[in-house]
Amino acid sequence: xxxxxxxxxxxxxxxxxxxxxxxxxxxxxxxxxxxxxxxxxxxxxxxxxxxxxxxxxxxxxxxxxxxxxxxxxxxxxxxxxxxxxxxxxxxxxxxxxxxxxxxxxxxxxxxxxxxxxxxxxxxxxxxxxxxxxxxxxxxxxxxxxxxxxxxxxxxxxxxxxxxxxxxxxxxxxxxxxxxxxxxxxxxxxxxxxxxxxxxxxxxxxxxxxxxxxxxxxxxxxxxxxxxxxxxxxxxxxxxxxxxxxxxxxxxxxxxxxxxxxxxxxxxxxxxxxxxxxxxxxxxxxxxxxxxxxxxxxxxxxxxxxxxxxxxxxxxxxxxxxxxxxxxxxxxxxxxxxxxxxxxxxxxxxxxxx
Amino acid sequence: xxxxxxxxxxxxxxxxxxxxxxxxxxxxxxxxxxxxxxxxxxxxxxxxxxxxxxxxxxxxxxxxxxxxxxxxxxxxxxxxxxxxxxxxxxxxxxxxxxxxxxxxxxxxxxxxxxxxxxxxxxxxxxxxxxxxxxxxxxxxxxxxxxxxxxxxxxxxxxxxxxxxxxxxxxxxxxxxxx
Numbered sequence: 105x106x107x108x109x110x111x112x113x114x115x116x117x118x119x120x121x122x123x124x125x126x127x128x129x130x131x132x133x134x135x136x137x138x139x140x141x142x143x144x145x146x147x148x149x150x151x152x153x154x155x156x157x158x159x160x161x162x163x164x165x166x167x168x169x170x171x172x173x174x175x176x177x178x179x180x181x182x183x184x185x186x187x188x189x190x191x192x193x194x195x196x197x198x199x200x201x202x203x204x205x206x207x208x209x210x211x212x213x214x215x216x217x218x219x220x221x222x223x224x225x226x227x228x229x230x231x232x233x234x235x236x237x238x239x240x241x242x243x244x245x246x247x248x249x250x251x252x253x254x255x256x257x258x259x260x261x262x263x264x265x266x267x268x269x270x271x272x273x274x275x276x277x278x279x280x281x282x283x284x285x286x287x288x289x290x291x292x293x294x295x296x297x298x299x300x301x302x303x304x305x306x307x308x309x310x311x312x313x314x315x316x317x318x319x320x321x322x323x324x325x326x327x328x329x330x331x332x333x334x335x336x337x338x339x340x341x342x343x344x345x346x347x348x349x350x351x352x353x354x355x356x357x358x359x360x361x362x363x364x365x366x367x368x369x370x371x372x373x374x375x376x377x378x379x380x381x382x383x384x385x386x387x388x389x390x391x392x393x394x395x396x397x398x399x400x401x402x403x404x405x406x407x408x409x410x411x412x413x414x415x416x417x418x419x420x421x422x423x424x425x426x427x428x429x430x431x432x433x434x435x436x437x438x439x440x441x442x443x444x445x446x447x448x449x450x451x452x453x454x455x456x457x
Numbered sequence: 458x459x460x461x462x463x464x465x466x467x468x469x470x471x472x473x474x475x476x477x478x479x480x481x482x483x484x485x486x487x488x489x490x491x492x493x494x495x496x497x498x499x500x501x502x503x504x505x506x507x508x509x510x511x512x513x514x515x516x517x518x519x520x521x522x523x524x525x526x527x528x529x530x531x532x533x534x535x536x537x538x539x540x541x542x543x544x545x546x547x548x549x550x551x552x553x554x555x556x557x558x559x560x561x562x563x564x565x566x567x568x569x570x571x572x573x574x575x576x577x578x579x580x581x582x583x584x585x586x587x588x589x590x591x592x593x594x595x596x597x598x599x600x601x602x603x604x605x606x607x608x609x610x611x612x613x614x615x616x617x618x619x620x621x622x623x624x625x626x627x628x629x630x631x632x633x634x635x
Contacts (some may be wrong), residue, residue: 181606216575233480238524239542239576245524273537273607275635280487438502 115342118331118369125366134177134189137399144198146169149294150320150404154396155191158212158300164291167259170203171298171323172212172291173286175220180210184365187372191399194220201257203228206300207284208237208272211365215239229254229261231285237272250285251315260290264312265329266302273279288316294409297322297352301361303337304344312397320404322354325361327375328368335368342379346386346393357393358402471505482534491634498629500554503621509554509562511629520544522572534635541577544570550587554624562591562624568600578607587615594622602631609634 118364145151145163153161158172169380175194178185203225218228218241227244230237235247248263255261263285270283289296297312297319313319324345328335335341340348342359349357362375376395383393394402495510495534518531522542531539540546545567569588574580583602588595596619604611611631619625 176575181575181609183606221574234481236527236536237526237538238527239522239538239572240524273635275485275488275491275534276482276536278487279480279483282480313475 118334121367121369129185129187129366130178130183132185134186137191137397139192139196139399140401143180143192143196143401145401145403147406148294148403149360149409151401152296152321152323152396153191153401154358154360154398156186157187157396158206158325158359158361159190160298160352160358161192161197162289162296162298162323164259164289164294164296167201167257167291168198169259169261169289170197170221170225171198172206172300173203173217173221174211174214176214176216179214179365184211184367186365188364188398190432194223194224197221197224200225201259202226202261202430204261204287204289204298205230205234206266206286206298207231207268207270208234208280208303209269210272211367212301213237213272229263229287229370231263231270231283233270233280233283236280237283248285251284258291262288262290262316264288264297264316265305265308266299267308268301268303269306286312288312288319290316291412293318293350295319295321297354299324299340299348301325301338302340302348304340304348306347306351309348313351313353317353319354320409321356321358321402322349323358324348326359326379327362328370329375329378331370342375342383343382343386345379346382346388349393350386350388355392356402356404359393364398482531482536484534488534488635494634495553496629496631496633498552498627500624502623502625502626504558504623507554507556507558507560507624509627510553511552511631513548513549513550515540515546515548518544518546521562522576531613536635537609538576538578541581541604541608542572543572543577544572552627554591560591560623562589564589564598566598566600568602570604577604580605583610583613585615588616589615589624591622591624594619596622598627604631 114401115385143153148163151163155161157174159174160171162169162212175190222242225243230247232249238245246254250263250265253260253262266284266286268284269277271277286300286302287298295316295318326342327339328339328347329341345359359379363372396402495512498509500507500509500513515533515535518535518540519529520531520539523539547567550564552564554560564587566585568583568585570581570583572581581604585600587598587600589598596617598615598617600615602611602613602615613629613631615627617625
């Protein structure tokens with residue numbers, strides 16, 4: 105990420121701000137989060153635990169998948185330290201079925217984290233071209249091309265197109281053009297979309313929606329927001345993420361990729377504030393967009409699945425903590441309650457901007 | 458220079474065992490530009506101390522730290538992980554010592570990289586041997602290195618036990634990108 109920043113002709117003040125924020129983070133301890141005691145949700149159709157940044161523990165019934173696993177305290181050659189500790193410790197993870205890596209940037213592919221997961225991970229999926237960035241591991245590692253699917257224990261994982269860079273070190277941008285992807289996770293009729301990191305690409309999102317018309321939850325990045333000339337070519341802000349959510353025709357959206365590392369100049373809470381403003385402007389119901397704190401969990405009960413956006417959020421901090429994190433609805437009870445019904449738009453979306 | 462250009466152009470062909478889908482490194486302006494960045498160094502020897510600059514090229518490298526399905530051979534363009542996750546490198550290092558008694562040194566050598574933290578991306582070490590000839594003085598040198606931040610930053614110490622050598626011990630602050 106540092107190299108990426110250095111190699112993109114950022115204004116000196118922006119670069120200085122990012123460097124300063126990272127130096128401060130290096131000298132500080134990551135903010136503690138209160139973690140859930142039990143992350144497994146028996147009876148839930150889908151449960152998403154935000155571990156931080158792009159790391160989500162996805163439960164679909166009895167299957168568990170980790171996305172972009174980052175559990176180390178630093179990324180990018182120990183340069184960038186996390187601002188907030190992880191939402192779950194590695195030793196408290198349930199038995200995993202799979203891990204997915206969306207692309208090769210240091211905040212998404214963490215070799216140190218994979219070391220920690222090595223004994224509990226059976227298989228890792230990478231985008232096409234990703235294998236050259238992989239050391240020897242004991243778990244199986246496989247590349248998946250766009251629109252190709254892999255099946256494991258009833259799970260069907262498909263690589264779906266996104267718009268992002270696949271390189272890791274900078275100079276490899278000259279030849280590493282394919283190793284960035286989104287993922288579609290399907291199991292027993294439930295569907296979860298994970299975007300990884302992406303810019304707004306209407307064509308890609310509509311093509312994905314055409315192939316996967318029943319997306320239950322879309323996990324979408326909403327940062328970095330600023331500066332736009334750096335962020336927009338490869339990242340979604342809140343408004344664009346909402347547009348992607350509409351394009352995908354998903355029932356629920358869970359935002360990610362914010363307030364975990366100092367990878368931009370956005371102050372804490374800025375990305376979610378922008379998301380809320382865009383939700384109001386675009387008239388998107390708060391029942392459909394679930395902003396989690398790190399360590400918080402979104403649970404979609406089986407009973408609520410077919411009827412629309414009925415879901416619940418669990419926070420280790422309870423409702424007070426949820427309010428502090430700015431989420432609209434939290435409860436700390438079991439995954440059974442439902443909220444209210446709303447209808448979905450029949451057309452894919454309104455045009456972006 | 459023509460030979461070097463030819464080698465650069467054809468270097469991808471060394472990757473004979475490469476996976477069918479694996480993209481091959483390509484020459485880029487960014488890579489080419491960064492190869493001119495020198496590493497500062499200080500030499501201590503029979504004539505006192507000298508300040509110098511070192512450049513490094515890798516005609517051939519065998520990596521043993523990557524996934525077994527990935528091609529093992531690299532030539533000139535070497536990704537940091539391929540080098541620092543574990544590799545054996547044949548290198549050539551032109552070195553220029555500055556000052557009125559300046560000297561030029563061309564050092565061919567071989568080096569083994571070993572990963573220490575996060576498969577070498579955060580920290581790796583090297584052990585090497587090289588031949589150096591400076592002001593009619595021939596010697597074999599042993600070298601130790603330590604590298605951080607994907608190998609971009611590092612420290613190398615080379616030492617030759619030969620007497621009356623103008624560059625008996627060289628301390629290099631290694632700056633290397635790819």
